[in-house]
Amino acid sequence: MPTRRQFIQQSSLLSLGSVLSPSIGMAQKKAAKIYTVTGAIDVSELGVCLTHEHIMSNFGGERSYQPNYDVAALKAQVLPYLKRIKSLEVNSILDCTTAYFGRDVQLLQELSEESEIYLITNTGYYGAANDRYIPKHAYQETAEQLAERWIQEFEKGIDQTGIRPGFVKIAADGGEVSHIDQKLMQAALKTSRATGLTIACHTGNNPAVSKLAQELMAEESVKPSVWIWTHAHQMETSEELIGAAKAGIWISLDGLRISGKDTEANQALLDRHIQHLLALKEQDLLSRVLISHDGNSFPRGGAIRPYEGIFTHFIPLLKDKRFTEQEINQLLVDNPQQAFAIVE
Numbered sequence: 001m002p003t004r005r006q007f008i009q010q011s012s013l014l015s016l017g018s019v020l021s022p023s024i025g026m027a028q029k030k031a032a033k034i035y036t037v038t039g040a041i042d043v044s045e046l047g048v049c050l051t052h053e054h055i056m057s058n059f060g061g062e063r064s065y066q067p068n069y070d071v072a073a074l075k076a077q078v079l080p081y082l083k084r085i086k087s088l089e090v091n092s093i094l095d096c097t098t099a100y101f102g103r104d105v106q107l108l109q110e111l112s113e114e115s116e117i118y119l120i121t122n123t124g125y126y127g128a129a130n131d132r133y134i135p136k137h138a139y140q141e142t143a144e145q146l147a148e149r150w151i152q153e154f155e156k157g158i159d160q161t162g163i164r165p166g167f168v169k170i171a172a173d174g175g176e177v178s179h180i181d182q183k184l185m186q187a188a189l190k191t192s193r194a195t196g197l198t199i200a201c202h203t204g205n206n207p208a209v210s211k212l213a214q215e216l217m218a219e220e221s222v223k224p225s226v227w228i229w230t231h232a233h234q235m236e237t238s239e240e241l242i243g244a245a246k247a248g249i250w251i252s253l254d255g256l257r258i259s260g261k262d263t264e265a266n267q268a269l270l271d272r273h274i275q276h277l278l279a280l281k282e283q284d285l286l287s288r289v290l291i292s293h294d295g296n297s298f299p300r301g302g303a304i305r306p307y308e309g310i311f312t313h314f315i316p317l318l319k320d321k322r323f324t325e326q327e328i329n330q331l332l333v334d335n336p337q338q339a340f341a342i343v344e
């Protein structure tokens with residue numbers, strides 16, 4: 001087993017002129033840690049953190065627990081890209097590829113060691129894409145039984161690797177929340193209560209999911225800060241996001257998948273993200289926001305979906321809109337620590 005590495009303690013890019021200043025709540029916490037694929041670290045070691053990316057996936061392909069990547073081709077594509085991302089001062093990435101569409105924790109561990117970026121994997125099942133990636137046993141088992149599987153992954157490690165998940169990832173389809181998606185949500189909450197793991201729930205523009213999550217959290221006596229409204233930028237207006245953030249839920253604006261050219265699509269993405277961010281800032285809710293790209297450095301049968309637009313496009317835009325260095329730091333450094341810390 002590899003020894004834990006101190007990749008980079010903190011970023012120089014974003015700390016210029018601003019101290020890495022955890023907010024008051026953080027200072028009161030004791031050992032706040034997170035499990036990466038190379039072992040537990042103090043959350044302060046995350047540095048600049050991308051909270052929703054895919055290092056690789058088989059999304060679009062058949063459901064399969066064994067991803068069977070062409071490892072040589074994958075490494076030839078992903079490692080240089082991770083090195084580029086590292087050169088942008090990124091120190092850690094949460095990989096949101098779940099079991100059954102491409103999670104391979106051993107491979108993530110190798111990529112982490114070779115790129116010297118902390119990678120964090122997940123437990124949970126993906127209930128969006130019309131349930132295509134939900135394994136059959138999830139329909140037969142109860143929420144408790146599913147939670148037990150996920151808790152075991154946390155306590156004993158995933159398969160025989162000893163690698164532990166750093167968060168729970170689930171997903172729900174659009175429209176009325178289906179029975180199976182609700183079961184995944186309940187299993188995620190039970191897992192969170194037993195492990196302290198935070199839940200990223202693919203929600204998009206379906207506020208019904210976040211409303212139900214709030215009801216379930218009240219029933220399960222779980223505090224709303226364990227829940228992330230993933231792909232929240234897909235909402236056209238900001239009101240629901242403000243309401244959820246005020247209730248204590250994390251808002252993940254994670255669609256900054258900017259490609260090389262300044263296309264209209266890029267501009268629309270940037271506009272949507274800045275619109276929500278300004279609305280949340282006005283309500284003094286930046287402390288509840290995460291930003292990321294939902295990129296993929298090894299998508300099935302396609303070119304890299306970049307995860308660098310935050311650095312090449314979005315930060316300059318934030319500065320134009322008078323966001324301070326400290327606020328940018330908050331989004332990329334402080335908030336991920338707050339969101340994903342397991343406090344003991």
Ligand SMILES: [Zn+2]
Binds near residue numbers: 052054294
């Ligand atoms: Zn994703």
